[in-house]
Amino acid sequence: MRKTLLIAFFLLFQISFSKPMTETQKLAATCKIWGFLKYYHPNVADGSKNWDDQLFKILPKVEAAKTDLEFSNVIENWINSLGKVKAYKAEISNEEVDYFDKNFDLSWTQNTSLFSKSLCEKLKFIEQNKIQGKQYYVGEGIEFKNEVEYTEFNDKDKSFRLLALFRFWNYVEYFFPYKYQMDQNWDLTLIEFLPRTINPISQNDYYFSLKEFSAKLNDSHALFGARKLFDVFGWNFVPYDIKFIDNKAIVTGFKNESLSKINDVRIGDVITKVKGKTIEELIKENQKYAEGSNSAAILNNIEWAIFNDSTDNGEIEFVRNGKTAIKTINWYPYKDLKINHENKSEKYKFLENNIGYANLAVLTPDDVPAMMEQFKNSTAIIFDIRNYPQGTNFAIAEYLNPEPKNFVKSIDADLSSPGRYIWRKEDTPCGKINPDYYKGNVILLVNEKSKSHSEFTAMTLKVAPKVTVIGSQTAGTDGRNYRFEIIKGLWASFTTYGVFYPDKKEVQRIGIVPDIEIKPTILGIQQGRDEVLERAVLFAKNGK
Template sequence: MLRTVLTCLALALGLAASTASAAEPTPKAFPSREERLESLARLWGQVRYRHPALAYKNLDWDAALVAAIPKVEAAKDRAAYAAAVQDMLDELRDPATRILRPDEQQEGSQKGPAVAVRELRTWESKDVLVLDLRAVKDAAAMGTLRARPEELRPDISKAKAIIVDLRARGLEPNVAWSMSTALGRLLPYLLSEELQVPGERRVYHSGFRPQSLGGTSGGYGTSFLTTAGEELSPKGDGKARPVIFLLDDKSYLDPRALAMKAQGLAQLVTEGRLDDGAVVDQTQVELGAGLTASVRLSELGIPMRADAVLPKRARSDKDETLQKALELAKKPAKKGKAARETELPPARWQADRKYEDMLYPNREHRLLALFRLWNVIHLFYPYKHLLSRDWDSALTTFLPKFEKAKDAAEYALAVAELSTLVQDGHTNLRGHPELEKRGITGVSAPFEAMELDGSAVVMSVRNAEAAPGLARGMVIETIDGKPLAERMKGLEPYVTASHPVHLRHRLLAKALAGPEGSQGTLGVRDAGGKIKQVRFTRSIQSLQKPKQGEPYRVLAGNIGYVDLTLLQTAEVAAMFEKLKGTKAIVFDMRGYPNGTAWSIAPYLNTRKARQAAVFERNVVSGDETVGRYKFIQELPKADVPLYRGRTVMLIDERAISQSEHSGLFFEAANGTTFIGSPSAGANGDITDLVLPGGISMIFTGHDVRHVDGRQLQRVGLRPQLYVRPTLAGIQSGRDEVLDKALEYLSGGSTAVAGDSIR
């Protein structure tokens, strides 16, 4: 409480004092409570994923947010709002990450009293050379420093001490940058020994590292990227002499000058306290009410300490700073030190806290859940540009839903509803009992169903013992005595998918799912119209039970058939040996494969293709808010005989993720034809985030495209020949999709790509 009062007072005084040296900005409307919270969320996320300290320090950034929320809400004016946010930032103990003063937010020239700019070279006390780099405003001075710095060598050799003026108050920002360029050309002539300048480092998130999955094939990770340092050699006479840099709170502090100070080759005199925010990269976050927060993006392993700190300049007719530098110039030059930089700790990744014991988190932790989920998707979700609704508006829409959740169930449902905005067939939730109670998560039924002709139809029974009496072709009308359509309708606000057909498929699957070991009762109608009740048991064991059937065989007309949901990698060579004499192969991908695409593709690569798919994942670092790491996946190679017959792949909405990726491999290898209906349209290695209440949310971490760059996500593999099974066909024992494929391979179909795709 005391710190808040003092911070508020200091900020208020700072705001008032700054008007003496800078024009007060135009008053901005004070943002509403909701707007302040939204700005806080964005700032918290920028720090969480871009500030280097969060990658190795043991800081409870969640707690800092939780403590800040009520203070930000209670703020009645600009100063109190600024103090509340600053209190949160103070947890970082980083002077470079803070609320900016009004004068620091001015655009254009750096306002405030400044001494007159001198000529590039002047002398003080006969033997002290003053190099005023502010003279770079003059073209001739800039030309000397940029193109002919060696012209300064005679004067530097005559000097017993050198003062370099880098004060930037009163200058245009471009002049300050020109001074930095000029300093780089000048420094070698000031050195008496080799100068080691360390590189900067930034946190680097390559995709979003999974929080609870225990690993993924995506290769997502968090690390530090450190730029290579440089070594500068002396170009002068090599004589040691005092070198003093003059700085103010507007100066850009060149890392090379800071390295000279750390190595004992220079001294620093500042007007106003200067921190290493003057030398590292930063970003700014607008908070409303004319407030802006600055956030550190990089760090140096060099301590920032001035030899003398003078008050900020209040008048321009007396240069106390120069006088202080002249005093220091009388002292002998310090000898270089062996220890030149501070050892920065290595990255130490820590998963976000799940707060499993908070099934119904308090209001602040519910907002933490909202802010964390929003920021992760905002920064890391690679398909954000494909979402139907603007993700930015999600904060505004869901803030009241998370705040007003009156119990654990409403909280979990608010999370589920927000997750549906991420229109991705991989998006799934788990870990909260209320989600399982309402069928949003749970164990799948021991059979597979699809929507055909408006009815939910049993397509296969995975474990007959767990669902006695259930058979392919039966129509499901009720679940536990209630209409199945009613159960699916109730799940609509909480389930998402990449496109409407796959959404219906997911709704059906979740309507039939439930807790491990639970039983359900189906009301089913057989082909003869007879209604009966079938009881079934849900269990992981049923799902792990191996599927029955032949993984491959030869059909009539010398056409091979491969069920990719059954085929194992160890069977691929034998499969091609058996089918090598066939004129064509049908690959049935109406389900999920067993990692066989990598072994199959070399047998099909008659095109001698090298590439299979285009990958991109979001990169979040100190360089860009969101960038992209792009790579092209190579087709696997193997010394195997080529299969030169035609190939087709059967697909529908049950083909998702690795199923679709198998299609990309086969398409690239030999132009495999797709027959059926569009796949799920959800591809890219998964990752997950975690939220209070033990909730884990899975989502896609990679943007994956056809090798020619065509979109796959939310579109799916598109069949060249569209065909959909019918209820009558299933009940009569026919496989209409396979039949159409065989007709096509026998030359009986004239359909071309795109003529019947829906």
């Protein structure tokens, strides 16, 4: 009798102190625990369980739990069913490891205001006795693998929608090196987007939410794609290139010149409205869908959201020669644009005043010796990196430096403790012992199209003597860009190892900061001028 009373008192005590949990709270916690177990629990991270199926089975039990205590009991029973975790004693290593821990935080597992004390203890024990072998779901260099593949993604099934979100969120949680630099805390992003996953107001809104979710990474490498997303924004493209300046869209070139002529679109035309909406309105409406590390990168990436369309034609308002006009223009399927990606620009040449110019979009490593021989007595060399280079950075650096130089410091994921990163012991320096190195001025041209390897190239060349960077803010993303399928038909990408300056200062989001900032103007584009190159030539002439 006494024992029965004690049990009843204990249960009453627990019930009186338990708190109700919302569906969002329960699912956010489930997402985090599911991901933690996936990469830490020895009997899960080894691939011996069908981890998607485990999620599908636990979700109804999570839904049925009404309080934090009931939720903790559900999770504890689930963990118990996964098998015993053996305690082990970690080997003491004499090797010094320089950890990068700005992303690494498992303190949430000890949140006693949300989890029971016993659940917290279980999660802590798993962390302390994590898997010791290879990860089944992620490989070296970061490769998501061995996920269950489905013949199709059923976006009408709540469990499948949750699985896609849980996979995506945890990929970023444990394997995105710049998570700490996001504008919004990643936990809050999960809470924000769960309701639109649980009960989307429409199929379109569901896919919009995933695009917004991807943009929250604040990473110019980030990307989310799905066929149904383009079904909304449209599969038809305009045949010309756009640059956004002062909330206006300026035509800067042609994807297909003949189709642009048919529509009487000319370089320098200033488009002020599309289908009755101002460019400023369209930027405000769509910038939440454009992935980018900074505002310059977002504007560079937003064109598709504004200028793609599902119809064949539409009305635009534009300004030409100071006069405003309205006309109907055509949109075309991508295949009809017949874009030739071959760049026939000159690889290198002399400009006025014995100034060398190299276009790194087309210059190859094999071209470098002949180019530097030709430029060895030039007054200055301008390297144009407003593009994606062809891997010439180390070859060029050998001619610019008197000795090897450190220009980068990198971090790699520690797969033994997912979420933690490690500073590389040594990154490859650039340059070599070269007493005959180039001694003239070196000028680097950069802008928002300087992204990833472009920025890495600028970092490589920037450490040489007498280097000046001219242009505007770069895309602010460096490191490996990894593209993967979240689940059938849903593609994403983001950066998976981190790149910093040798003093460990960030490049991500900041990009390469110009010594002399200059941006193209609407008038300059209309006059056919390259104002950034003009400024570089002026600097080469007078040093200022």
